[in-house]
Amino acid sequence: MDIIKASGLTHDYITYDEDERPISVRHALENVDLAIEEGQFVAILGHNGSGKSTFAKHINALLLPTAGTVTVGGMDIADEANLWDIRQLAGMVFQNPDNQIIATVVEEDVAFGPENMGVPTKELEKRVAEALAAVGMTAFAKESPNKLSGGQKQRIAIAGALAMRPRCIVFDESTAMLDPSGRKEVVATMHRLNREEGITVLLITHYMDEAVGADRVIVLDGGHIAMDGTPKQVFARTEELLNLGMQLPKVTQLANALTAEGLPLPAPILTEEELIEELCRLRSKI
Template identity: 60%
Template sequence: MPTEMIQAEKLIYEYDKRDEEGNIIGSERAIDGVDIDVPAGSFVAILGHNGSGKSTLAKHMNAILVPTGGTMWVDGRDTKDPDELWNVRQTAGMVFQNPDNQIIGTVVEEDVGFGPENLGVSTDEIWQRVEESLKAVGMLDRRKDSPNKLSGGQKQRVAIAGVLAMEPKCIVLDEPTAMLDPNGRKEVIRAVEELRKKKNVTVILITHYMEEVIEADQVFVMDDGHIVMHGTPREIFSRVDELKSYRMDVPQVTMLAEALRKRGLNLPKGILRREELVEALCQLR
């Protein structure tokens, strides 16, 4: 019996490959035998380059996709069970990549209220939840605005608020920053970190920006449908060459530290932040 917030066992997702006329010419495995455990309340990051299967994995956590082999449990519920579908979706809220394509409402607060409306929450409670969620992501002062007037980062924060208003135990963010500029990216990541501290929700962040996973408790690296690396950010980033072989970019500071280490400087492995590198360099003398 699964006890973790999210647990996958030998997860397989296969889809048919078709030629131009639509005839099936074989099948492709987007996910191939993935085991993953995410304890409640933790912050887990999943890294991978394009086509590594990380988004497909994320969609399993919300039962948008159902595994063709193996099992995925969300808070002890099997996502394959049609009776549990709406419970699974309420437990694991999902934020997608494109900020424009996931905002349904034409006014910020109406969009945030969309989820609770679907759950059949009473009107008074919807208002309360909307206010709380918008406050949690720092968008309360824009509640009456049209989403079209917001920046990308702000739209993503509204999308996060929309998920929060459903009071999920777990939030899955599927490359929430991929379409944003650096400022928007910082804004969103800061909002996610705030949430984790204040609301104690489990966060699963799918990304290909290394800088965003430094705070994570655990990092999984995916390549070609498999989990190829697993550990704390420090452990992962100390294996620079291996990461590069999976076409991942290592944070600049880590790269510099690694290069210096190879030249014979006595630096520790897995340096993640600029301050750490400065500290370590000062220790040398």
């Protein structure tokens, strides 16, 4: 079943002059058709200004289409009556952890969303405990968020989204400000939620190696879908990717360099483990 479905989605950003007359129009998304199946892990790539974040903001109705429709869990986002149901169903985690945490105690921060929806106290406590357990932060429930590392804060932000019991979470460059171990923590958390809780994950990122672990990779360019396929399919189209301002993962670059020197490696190789495995296999044949 499709949890997100965009049909003919167009979004224009319009600039106005002092008298509120429109002076310029920029098409951030143009006639995009895209369906995302429930339970999938989808990475969205694209250069700055390609329309990634604009698309993401439609998923919980922060933006509404200029033309076309978007449904989330079968609900039309343009229908105001659906607003709260859609925001409950689709959570979002943004780039800067410091901008998403509002309470002075971790568990209160996680409780903020459901509490505002009037979830009864008993149920609320249960949800907070489960959400913190799911991101591995139970031990920090009573701590102050400002003492946590970047990766830990981002996991609290994810727990806050989880406490709403969403079926889908959009991560909009949620690892951009983290150190290597913080990034690892957050990416591992995304995968676990996808695998174990069946939550649909939409990961918007500039890190090619984060896209490698997805079920599906979509590359946007100028408000259109330029590429769409499995990581293997997408990263095999080197030239096209480079033309779109993307890069190959470092390991893929190394593997391609080795292939160019005559090593018969399968293409494309996307992870370190894969390359090591293939090299060992080749070596054992000599």
